[in-house]
Amino acid sequence: MRSILIKLLFFFFIASSLQAQELLPFVENYNKSDYQGDNQIWNVAQGKDNAMYFANNHYLLRYDGVIWEKYTLPNKTIIRSILIEGDRIYSGSYKEFGYWYRKDGKMKYVSITKKLRLFAEKDNEEIWKIFRYKNALYFQSFNDVFIYDGKHIQKIKFPFLISYCFVANDNVYVASVEKGVFKMDGSQIQNPKGWNVLKNTVVHAIEEYQNKTYIFTQKKGIFVDEKGILKPWNNALNEVLKASTINVAKFIKNNKLVVGTGNRGVFIYDLTKNTYENIDRNNVLMNNSILSIGFDKENDLWLGLDNGIAHVEVNSPITFFYDNSGLLGSVYSVATTSKGYLIASNHGLYEFESGNFKMIPNTQGQAWNITKINNKYIIGHNDGTFCYENGSLVKTNKISGGWNLSKSIINDAYFQSTYSGVLVYNDISKLTEHKTIQNLSKPIKYVAQNRKNEIWAADNYRGLYRVLYDDNYKTIKVENITQQSKIKNDFGVKIFEFRNEILFLINNSWYSYDALNNKLEGNKTFNDSFKNITDVVAIDEDHFIVLQNGVLYHIYAKGNKFIWNIIQEKYYKGKLINDNLRIFKTQNHYLLNLDDGFISLQLKYENKQNKGVKIEAFNEGGLVQNDSKIKFNTELKINVISGIYGASKPNLYYRLNDKSEYTPVLNGLVVLNNLNSGSHSILIYKNDGANFEKVSSFEFTVAQPWYFSFWVIVLYFLLIGAVLFFYYKWNKLRYVQKLKLQAEEQKHQREILEMELKAENELNVQEYEKHILELELQTKSSEVAGKSLSIAKQSEMIENIQSILDSEKDFNKLKSEIKKAIKINEVNKHEWETFETNLNQIHNEFIINLSKKYPHLTPKDIKLCIYLKMNLSSKEIAPIMNISFRGVELHRYRLRKKLNLSQEDNLSKFLLTL
Template sequence: MKTRLKFLFLLFIAFGARAQELLPFVENFTKSQYNGDNQVWSIAQGDDNAMYFANNHYFLRYDGVNWERYALSNNTIIRSVFVDGDKVYTGSYNDFGYWKRVAGKMVYTSLAVDKKYFSESDNEEIWKIFSFGNKLYFQTFNEVFILDKKTNDVEKVKFPYQISYCYVAGNEVYVATVRHGIYVMRDTKFIKKERWLAIEGDVIHNIESFKGKIYVFTKNKGIFVEESGELIAWNNPVNNRLKNDIVISAKFVGSDVLAIGTGLQGLYLLNLKNNTYRNINRENAIKNNAILSLAVDKENDLWLGLDNGIAHVEINSPVEVFSDNSGIVGSVYALYTMGNGFIFVTNHGIFTYRDNQLQPIPNSQGQVWDIYKHDDRFVIGHNDGTYVFDGTELRKINTVNGGWKFLKSDVDGVYYQSNYSGIARYKDINDLSKYQILPGFTKPVRNIAQNKPLELWAADYYRSFYRITFDADFNVRKIENISRLNGIENDYGVKILKYRNELLFLINKTWYTYNSISGKLVKDPVFNAAFKNISDIIPVDDESFIVQNDELLYVITQSGNQFKWELIPEKYYQGKVIFENTKAYKSGDVIYLNLDDGFISYKPKGNAAKQRISVEGFYNGDLITDDTSIKYNQPVELHVISQYFGFNRPNLYYRLNESGDYLRVNRGHLILNNLSGGTQNVSIYSFDGKRYVKVTDYKFYVNVPWYFSIWMVLIYIAVIAAIFFFYYRWNRFRTNQKLELKEEELKHQREIIEIELSRQNELNMQEYEKHILELEVQTKSSEVAGKSLSIAKQSEMIENIEKILDSEVNIGKLKSEIKKVIKFNSLNKHEWESFESNLSQIHNEFIKSLSRRFPQLTSKDIRLCIYLRMNLSSKEIAPLMNISFRGVELHRYRLRKKLGITADVNISKYMLGI
């Protein structure tokens, strides 16, 4: 019940209030933005394309990026502004003059103060400035000052009566008096328009010439047109309305538009081709209904000077806007044209807009997703089911809820509907109560497409997309999760585009097509090369589509093998695009796009306007010139200025010093921070969808910090040179020290070597002496051995002689002699002593070692050990020890026991081992 009452309340509001219209885009500027006063009395555009405003106490300049505010020295009110060449003329209280731009600032020069054109008793204001011929006219309500542009002479002419304004129309200057009709001013003479009686008694607020006719705009009587020398009321439907709305200003724009500014109902835009009009006022676009001044810029767009603020109305833009300022409509999800109006569906229900009236359709409240037009009927996908609207009545046809897309098959002639719980099929568009639900596939399906019989492609609301094949009775044959089968993990929000009968899939900013032979997705080389970093795709028709790239929308058309990108500027939809729920509807050559507060219409223009971009740099609020000293690491402000304010204003990018990414220029305003020293080059680019095209460069110089100045660099060089010098000296000193130390070391090494050589020599000498001694020992050993052998032989000989002598008993004398000899030889004591002495010297170490190990050995035992070490036999040892052979054997036996060795050990080898 509450929902129904709420809807009835909305319905009452919709009928009770004037509905929103499809209107030109309006950009409003409040006094807090331009930092000025309320009223804007006059507007003009300069040769530099900047807009100039007479704003009460202030003179304003706007270049599309920055507002500048100036005031006269006496702070008087500025009533009028007019541009002639590079001078901007203004009129104020008892003064008029011109402004020129010098070093980024507007500088004023008075033409009246020094000449004393006004006396102290005068109380005049220059309400209008205009040009006629070679002269400029500065008009008050009582007189006009005429400046000859060649001689700079000023002539003062008094009007015959108090006037409202002067107007130039055709080849005449018309002077509109307050109560005495209209005069034509020729030189300094005034000729009354005697036959223009219809407008006497009313205030004239404009006189315009259009297509050879003179139009007179009155404050309260409407518009008159001159016919055969007389004024007659203009035959136009809007004329009666204007009589109550107080006409203040008017301009013919182009060949078929008349703009009329009123004091009570804002702006009227009249289409002179079909005699229709649109009213732009506070209810739908502008912030104030009192339009004090009106101007046409070089794009044929309008600038409105309001009683409180400024408005820019893009009447020449291919984009128009339908915005819901009341909140009744809500977010629009789909729309269609319906006769001369529209039907659109929103999260609040279904609405029609016909005859300038917004009407919610009863019993349609709730979330609505989709519209499909068939003949004169509309199939509507609603949260509660599927509806049909025939232009008069809304009927619920079935309970298939959440119909996101209603698709007419180009392949098999039936209709498919994606919805909250899967896919429905309709065979008869005229009887939607009969339908089939695809069995075994209960998923929320956002989008569907088809290019082959008995096959559907379905994109899940959240992630994945599917290839579904079925039979003629809509029974599922196979359901394939294509993204999973191809190993694509990030498959959220899959987009399907049917373009020229080919299906393309946008998955995570990569384009794919399906290869039916391999059953695999294949990256599409053409689309991946042409459309990188695309976040959304919006189908339009078989020959065009819209892509979203970097939050910007581009209309894509194809010519041959080339894609053409046409930007829809962001200002028309900024922050209003319903992501993944944006739909495009094309009617004729106009494309409609839904937004979260309405929709826009766009009529592609084709060729983009040529751009002329200028850049102004400011440092500490002053224009940067060649003489500007910019400190290191200080911010620099750049104004990237276009000649356009409306649709043709480009979307620009920049790079600093030709490095880094291309960054967007936000509304023509750049702040550069952390700048290094030296020449800085800011390059400005436009983007045509395929490439960045440089349009201009701006260079300026940033001072290097004091610690990098030329003097400091010289100091650094000197310090570095000194450091290197002292380092060289210190290094040289250290090198010399090292050399001295090295020499000292070498000297010591030589001494050490000499000592070592001397020691080595001594060692060699000792070795030599040792060798000599060893030779001597060997010689003595040989001698000992020889003598030992000789003694042994002698002993043997003596023994043999004794044996012979003993056998020869009869020979007495011989025996006696031989015995004497033997006795002599055997008793050669000196020879034995020498033998024993040599024997002890040769085996001294052996004797010491033997005595240490076996201290119980006697000298006789030691002598036996020496003979054994000399490898002498018992037979050879016996005479040396002067004992018998058996005595030697007995002695050897006793020696074994003392040494503790057994009979199986070779005693001579044992002695050699000691």
């Protein structure tokens, strides 16, 4: 019991000098859904082609940063180990080892042991490790070691079960499961002096570091051999590792030790600082069981997990503070303290010390900003302003919403932007004493001053105001300067102070104030250097951050030159709090807030993006060489491979056929469809934010569509010839038919002409007959008129006779005169009948119409109407009708009554209208 207590006290004493860092390297996790393989990753290595290779049970996985590929052995057995030398990827599996090479965009396998009887039938042999020692390759199973010199294979069988073999101090060590560790000399083995403590211990790694040999055991921790003396590693971390089950360990650059465990993830120990980082499932790792460790040329870690793969950027200038618990919320501002961090979030104000969060009492709610001035931390909060000093918090005012606190360029005054205007602190050490800028009672987001009695205030929503005041801070004038400058879109104005100059970022354009014209003018330097900027945050006089097209850039202003350093989007994608980027500078680092934590980035970091970009193009599953041809209307997939997986990965764009626009290369893949036939080129550019630099290109040709191929064109000509031939025949046939039709048409036309002539003749005959009838009608009319005249003469004769009778007294002479008068004017009965018949024929239509309209008229009435229509007088009508003149007048009177005519109506004219 006493010994246990002493050990605990010793562990506590050492642990007090060991700092567990909260800032962790960036980790990219890949699960089975990404690589479509099995669970365990037994080995990791980077190839000469910069692709990462993984031994993944039944698969050899390959990842070039763009796509995952997986391959199986011909016998479908499990792949346990890999080793890469040159263009060959050696792999070990069940009773089999050989190598892979890449050809035409695919991995090909060559067996070394094929047709060789190296493995006994009863042995259940798997090659768990491959390593090079001197001029040979060693393939190690749990029972044997196979030494391959490129031509021959030597088999060494051990009398005990092997865990692993290791190369250290120019020696090969063989770790048994029960009998300890042996040093191998050719086919001979011997137990190193003083290493008996390792018996009955599983050794998972032996590494050499600074002339010391470190032995990593599964459950007994780490041992160190120094000058032939083996003893436990004197470090508090060793006690932690004993309970964590060491699976694999390696020393890496920058004096760091990486230990992968079975249940605690990975430990990264800094031997210089005596600090460590533990990355496990509690923070960012998918799985706590580390089976293998690999490195890339950036010296970043690749972890093979029991279920998945993790890329850990241990050499990145960027580290992260994660909060996977959700307790913290979205971080709006962060500052370092002597014990940890002070964090302002949407949940409140937090202290972070010794790995634990603690909300400071009475700070629940939205905390906006933390500004460190000397040893004080001034916090802008939804409920007012707080001051944090030496672990205690004091509320200094109740004015809501302290967004930002900025120092005047001309004196020691500070201006605080709030929900309701601007506060002024003449003495920042007296936070309870402040003044308010009058006539500016609105939400102000940013404030700056570079002239006495003048400040610039940006509205949280829209508008930029220039405020003039006297020495007592009494407002003299408030000008909406964006309106005066006729800037229509003045939403979300940002104020940026750069080297004692105040700049304004409005709708992606930069402005400065022209005092002579009292308006904003475009700033040429910044508009030329920083286009499409949506946000800007100052760090110090020479450093600031800009957000361009969703990508952050760290800008170093070196004299009049701006040096751009991209901060890869993968570090913060979907985690930036728009319009609320905050920077806290601490020594040679700065902190940038995120949704679930914050980023720490080296201030002098320069991202020298890699220019070596390789292009692999695939069409219909096959590799397409440069300047080759692809089929028409097929998809071309272009993998743009940089071979860089960490912070210096280039920001790539492409242009198709030298078009003007630059298109981002998303996830390293460019997919082209619906390309026109002919030559095409795709140009790849690296972008540092300010300039585009060409880094690679790919030329290809799209074939003519099948319907434009040679034989199809020949077929087209044959078809066109056949069509022309048949068209000629058809036209000829049509011509003959046309001639026949023309003949028939002419025949028909002649027939029609004859018929027309015949019809015309018949018409002429009809006209002639009509003319004859008209003549006859005229004759009849003449006859009627003659008869009328005859009648009139008879009347005259009668009158003459009457006169003779009255004047002549001699009877004989009287008789003779009367006979003579009668004979001259005699009218026979036949002529009267003829007269009436002709009269009726001439006026037949008139008689019919009159009878229809006035059916009650008598024949005598109708005769009178005819005579009246002929315009005969009553005197002329009387003898025709054989009545007296008075009788005609009486008859006319009665007729007017029957025709319903008034006295004013003319009877003869009325009858003419019928």
